[in-house]
Amino acid sequence: MFxxxxxxxxxxxxxxxxxxxxxxxxxxxxxxxxESVRPGISTRxxxxxxxxxxxxxxxxxxxxxxxxxxxxxxxSVNDEVVHGIPGDRVLQDGDQISIDCGAILSGWHGDAxxxxxxxxxxxxxxxxxxxxxEALWRGLAAAVAGGSVRxxxxxxxxxxxxxxxxxxxxxxEEYVGHGIGTSMHMEPNVPNYDHGGKSPQLVVGMxxxxxxxxxxxxxxxxxxxxxxxxxxxxxxxxCHWEHTVAVTAEGPxxxxxxxGGAARFAELGVASPAATRH
Ligand code: MF3
Ligand code: CO
Numbered sequence: 001m002f003x004x005x006x007x008x009x010x011x012x013x014x015x016x017x018x019x020x021x022x023x024x025x026x027x028x029x030x031x032x033x034x035e036s037v038r039p040g041i042s043t044r045x046x047x048x049x050x051x052x053x054x055x056x057x058x059x060x061x062x063x064x065x066x067x068x069x070x071x072x073x074x075x076s077v078n079d080e081v082v083h084g085i086p087g088d089r090v091l092q093d094g095d096q097i098s099i100d101c102g103a104i105l106s107g108w109h110g111d112a113x114x115x116x117x118x119x120x121x122x123x124x125x126x127x128x129x130x131x132x133x134e135a136l137w138r139g140l141a142a143a144v145a146g147g148s149v150r151x152x153x154x155x156x157x158x159x160x161x162x163x164x165x166x167x168x169x170x171x172x173e174e175y176v177g178h179g180i181g182t183s184m185h186m187e188p189n190v191p192n193y194d195h196g197g198k199s200p201q202l203v204v205g206m207x208x209x210x211x212x213x214x215x216x217x218x219x220x221x222x223x224x225x226x227x228x229x230x231x232x233x234x235x236x237x238x239c240h241w242e243h244t245v246a247v248t249a250e251g252p253x254x255x256x257x258x259x260g261g262a263a264r265f266a267e268l269g270v271a272s273p274a275a276t277r278h
Pocket of ligand 1: 111112
């Protein structure tokens with residue numbers, strides 16, 4: 001691994017394999033949480049399940065204690081965009097929850113988020129989540145050597161805007177994706193929109209967390225008095241999807257997806273090492 005003058009970390013293939021192990025801990029933990037979401041479960045119970053799962057794999061929850069954050073996952077319900085703190089809240093039929101999870105294994109970080117419906121969810125909210133997840137995969141597909149960080153934001157934004165109700169959604173700008181490796185948040189910032197201008201070129205060995213946050217209405221957010229929970233200012237729902245991806249010589253490898261991205265990239269016609277390597 002070396003750190004460039006712009007402070008972006010470039011990993012060796014062996015180090016990317018270690019990041020894959022950390023990514024799988026996050027992927028498996030989110031799979032468990034997805035299956036556990038149901039009306040009547042509290043966000044605190046989900047947090048306990050997450051911490052137990054992460055530690056059972058020999059890893060450490062990276063969020064716990066990060067800038068004083070008090071839990072192992074973020075649980076953001078309905079109009080909460082990101083950084084919701086697990087607690088007494090009991091999930092109700094019709095809710096929609098974004099769960100963000102991070103783990104450290106052998107010093108390497110993985111970071112991913114999913115949005116899950118609770119029981120019977122209205123069609124507009126399901127569509128918002130579908131649009132956000134598709135935008136994530138379009139962004140991940142742009143994580144190729146020779147491209148640039150800007151290409152990822154362009155791919156995310158154009159994916160959202162090309163959807164049936166695409167022009168009416170808000171794409172959050174205050175929070176962005178990030179480089180990841182020996183720390184959770186590293187250079188470069190990875191915006192979910194076209195920020196214009198020059199941006200770093202992607203090279204083999206970079207690892208990025210791509211994480212679009214898409215709102216049913218306005219993109220504007222505010223932070224609650226707990227100093228963490230970010231909500232939409234208009235009270236509309238927001239969805240958050242995230243994966244950690246490595247730029248490899250064979251294409252993007254989604255380290256936090258159980259199949260490495262094989263299925264989604266096959267649909268999109270994107271070459272990936274996940275097609276032959278898990
Ligand atoms: N996982 C979030 C991100 O994607 C960060 C969580 S903030 C924490 O960048 F404080 F909870 F760790
Ligand atoms: Co992240």
